[in-house]
Amino acid sequence: GAGVSQSPSNKVTEKGKDVELRCDPISGHTALYWYRQSLGQGLEFLIYFQGNSAPDKSGLPSDRFSAERTGGSVSTLTIQRTQQEDSAVYLCASSPDYNSYNEQFFGPGTRLTVL
């Protein structure tokens, strides 16, 4: 079946612009996670959803970052007034539910470049 998909695959934007990144999880997966990987850095957790709610927003780097999920499916990560340090690959993953012991399935990522 279809895996996790993300769009766009690449996004180049100018500093100060807003961007929206989209994640389509595997059908039926209730848990959805956003991570990012900055150049030369490891992966870091941003936010997770159980259904439509996001109990843990502690990983969002600043109030310019927000995420929503509607209908328990598609999620969008929005970055307002982008800065150069926001340049990274943004990865989405989904799993059947938010409990432990569930494998997370990763999307291909969106490479964001802020000029």
Added chain:
Amino acid sequence: KNEVEQSPQNLTAQEGEFITINCSYSVGISALHWLQQHPGGGIVSLFMLSSGKKKHGRLIATINIQEKHSSLHITASHPRDSAVYICAVEGSQGNLIFGKGTKLSVKP
């Protein structure tokens, strides 16, 4: 100190060699994941384990909960195994806390 430490950071091996990548963590966990990231960036989940040992093909993962340590072994390594291997532990909400990764290069 990072919550998840991996060693080595970089590893070069000859084809056929037995490879071990280590992961130590300092937090309580419910599960530990080994991920593989190929050049090009795609991430694949290799193993998820909470105790003991798992084997898949030439890959073996072990975990010692008491010692807070896990190892990933690759037997009969091959150039196509070249990738970054990432250890990640599950936080309380199911989110992953990642190690910095081990870059493996297997030479023919």
